Amino acid sequence: MAISKKLLSQDEVVVRHMHTHIKTLLPAIIVEVILLIAAAVGSFYVPAEARYWALPTIWLAVVALSIPLFIAPWVRWWMTTYTVTTKRVITRSGVLRRTGHDLPLTRISDIQIEKDVDDRIFGCGTLALQTSANDPLLLHDVPKVEMVQVEISNLLFHDVQGAIDADPRS
Template identity: 65%
Template sequence: MALSNKLLSRDEVVVRHMHTHPKVLLWRIVGWVVLLAAAVAASVLLPDSWAPWGLVALWVAVLVVSVPLMFLPWLRWVTTTYTVTSKRVITRAGILNKSGHDLPLTRISDVQQDRTVTDRIFGCGTLSLQTSSDDPLLLVDVPRVEMVQLEISNLLFNDVQGAVDADPES
């Protein structure tokens, strides 16, 4: 879900709105596929004397296990967003309890990126926005982190159009 225009000031422009990289769900997806494969195998191998309630119980158990294994992490991923505008960097997270941070671009003194080997494979990384208070805002698992760093740098030098045009794919 994109940031509502009513939350932007009159001359503020959204440069990039994104979720964290989907790599955070990779092992969850693998585990869920293994769970589904095991449930299908168990359904086929289930004795006929257990039908139909044994089959129902098996799939209810799969559904119950799927909620913390896949649904809640997916919901957490969907509700975690980073937005870069022409005036600030906005973070929002939370399923029931929402938390957020608005960092004006004027307070940013340094933009750093950190990319592990895994991050480089997936094309993401951590962006550290340093402020004068030595309390950096960390944006973890930012997709296309190099492009986002370039956009924020352009904004810091008052080049809004350069930030908007920095990534032709967005």
């Protein structure tokens, strides 16, 4: 879900809008694949006399288990967004209860990145935006975290075009 234009000020431009990295869904994807393989194998070995009730039961169970195991994490991932504009960093998350944080760029005093081994493999990381309040805003699993750090740094130094042009692929 992109930030609505009505929530932006008149001269504010979205530099980058993103979801957390897709790696956050990896455990759910693995579980779903295992579930589908188990259902396919189970369907193959169902005796012929039980097929009329066993096959629908197996696949209804797959659908019922997929909702909490895959669809719910996917919806949570889809509803978690980070947006960098020319004036602030905006976070939004939650499905039923939406929460968010708007951090004006003028309040940021330091930008740090942290990348674990799995973050380095997937090309993401945690971005810590430090303010004078000593309570950093942590953005977890940010895709292309170094590029986002460069964009925010450019914005802090009032180089809006440098921030927009930092990633020619976006």
